[in-house]
Amino acid sequence: MQFIPPFGETGSTPYADRNTSLGVDGSRVPAQFFNDILAELLELITFAGLTPSAGDLTQVRQAIQAMILAGVPTFDPIAQKRIALLMFNRLADESLPAEGLVGDFYDSFEDGSGVDGGSTNATVDAAGYLRNSTPGGVVQEPASPGANHESPALDRTVINLDAVLPNGALVTQLGYFQSSGLPTSPTIVIVRQDAADTYTLMESLAVTPQAAGWADFALPSAYVVPGTGTFLLGFHVTGGQRSSNIAGAGSRANAAGLIAGTDAGFTTVETSQPSLRATYAGLIAAMDYRSVSQELAIEPVGGTLIFTLEDVDLVGGVSGRLNTTILGHLSKDDGSTWEAVTLSIAEQVGGLYTIAGTLPEMAVTGDKTCRLRIQLPDTRYRIHAAGLQGF
Numbered sequence: 298m299q300f301i302p303p304f305g306e307t308g309s310t311p312y313a314d315r316n317t318s319l320g321v322d323g324s325r326v327p328a329q330f331f332n333d334i335l336a337e338l339l340e341l342i343t344f345a346g347l348t349p350s351a352g353d354l355t356q357v358r359q360a361i362q363a364m365i366l367a368g369v370p371t372f373d374p375i376a377q378k379r380i381a382l383l384m385f386n387r388l389a390d391e392s393l394p395a396e397g398l399v400g401d402f403y404d405s406f407e408d409g410s411g412v413d414g415g416s417t418n419a420t421v422d423a424a425g426y427l428r429n430s431t432p433g434g435v436v437q438e439p440a441s442p443g444a445n446h447e448s449p450a451l452d453r454t455v456i457n458l459d460a461v462l463p464n465g466a467l468v469t470q471l472g473y474f475q476s477s478g479l480p481t482s483p484t485i486v487i488v489r490q491d492a493a494d495t496y497t498l499m500e501s502l503a504v505t506p507q508a509a510g511w512a513d514f515a516l517p518s519a520y521v522v523p524g525t526g527t528f529l530l531g532f533h534v535t536g537g538q539r540s541s542n543i544a545g546a547g548s549r550a551n552a553a554g555l556i557a558g559t560d561a562g563f564t565t566v567e568t569s570q571p572s573l574r575a576t577y578a579g580l581i582a583a584m585d586y587r588s589v590s591q592e593l594a595i596e597p598v599g600g601t602l603i604f605t606l607e608d609v610d611l612v613g614g615v616s617g618r619l620n621t622t623i624l625g626h627l628s629k630d631d632g633s634t635w636e637a638v639t640l641s642i643a644e645q646v647g648g649l650y651t652i653a654g655t656l657p658e659m660a661v662t663g664d665k666t667c668r669l670r671i672q673l674p675d676t677r678y679r680i681h682a683a684g685l686q687g688f
Contacts, residue, residue: 301327305325306324344364345361346596412586412589413589415632416584416586416587426679428584434463436575436577437574438460438570439459439570439572442572451536452555454552456486456496456529456530458548458549461529462487462529462575463577464524464525465523466577467522468487468516468577469519470513470515470575471576473485473571474511474572474574476509478508480506480536481534481535483503483505483506484502484504485502485573486498486499486530486531487528487529487531488528488531488556489529490526490527490528494561494565495563496563497559497560498556498560502516531556532571532573548565548567549570550565551564583622583673583674584671585670586671586673587668587669587670588683591666591668594665595687597629597659597665597667598659598688599655600638600659600686600687601685601686602625602626602640602656602683603684604652604684605649605652605680605681606623606649606679606680607648607649607678608649608677609678609679615650619652622674625637626669627669627670628661629666629687632670635670636659639654669685
């Protein structure tokens with residue numbers, strides 16, 4: 298748009314008011330002046346996605362507001378009508394209102410209302426945060442250790458065929474029960490059953506000899522039981538009290554020496570199994586959290602996802618997991634289409650991470666019912682807060 302001078306004038310000659318006492322006629326306004334102003338205003342209104350209407354004299358203001366909001370891709374939890382969702386544990390800050398933080402754009406993990414029914418293993422834990430619902434536990438066989446039993450000779454690996462580890466378990470400790478005497482160089486093993494009497498060593502832990510009772514020993518690093526296959530606990534001693542003193546009764550498999558690699562030389566016996574146990578922090582089952590939906594006032598072009606993630610067990614943080622096993626998605630068609638967001642660490646304090654990612658432009662058009670989705674690889678992570686803003 299350029300300056301349009303009064304009718305009959307050129308350049309930047311200003312408009313003048315009529316003044317009869319001074320003999321000034323006043324400037325005449327050419328038609329182009331009005332045509333250009335109308336064209337500029339109509340372009341502004343239509344560019345913002347509005348339809349010009351003679352009955353609405355606020356359309357220029359609406360258009361300017363819409364374009365200002367659409368041009369701010371940063372996460373702003375105070376910008377009403379641009380926030381699709383703001384989810385978190387209200388118990389973490391008692392000053393937050395129960396009825397919502399910004400209009401209808403707040404919900405709480407506290408009562409589970411922010412968890413969509415389509416989520417997998419996403420529930421509210423005792424502290425009010427989102428976490429994989431599968432708890433940890435202990436595998437102990439037999440449940441009540443019995444008296445000594447006859448056993449094979451020393452220097453044999455004896456596998457307890459009832460001590461089956463859950464697939465996906467994050468094993469942190471291995472333990473055994475000694476009824477009397479001291480074994481020499483005891484070792485607890487985790488093996489995979491490949492076939493009848495064929496086993497492969499997966500993990501071994503040399504432990505301190507114990508004279509009596511249960512003893513548990515931490516693994517140097519947690520062992521993740523694979524998602525498929527049968528995995529069992531076993532025991533080996535080189536001397537001293539034989540594995541008969543690892544009291545129990547049931548079926549076992551045994552073979553000469555400490556198992557190394559794959560061994561097809563085992564023999565199954567329906568008696569005298571060692572009493573062994575494993576403690577696991579939780580099942581390594583992916584959590585797929587999908588939020589409830591929220592309709593925005595204006596269809597967003599793109600969106601920003603932000604959430605606070607806690608590495609509860611302080612095992613490895615999020616390095617190497619963002620955008621591989623820790624995933625973020627946005628949807629503006631109520632979850633029918635999920636579009637991936639590239640995540641990065643915005644801030645870290647100890648085991649707490651602020652994770653954020655922006656999707657500049659969504660492929661889906663014509664809808665504004667938004668939802669967020671966060672996928673985590675295992676139970677050691679939990680979500681303190683999550684938000685989505687459209688722009």
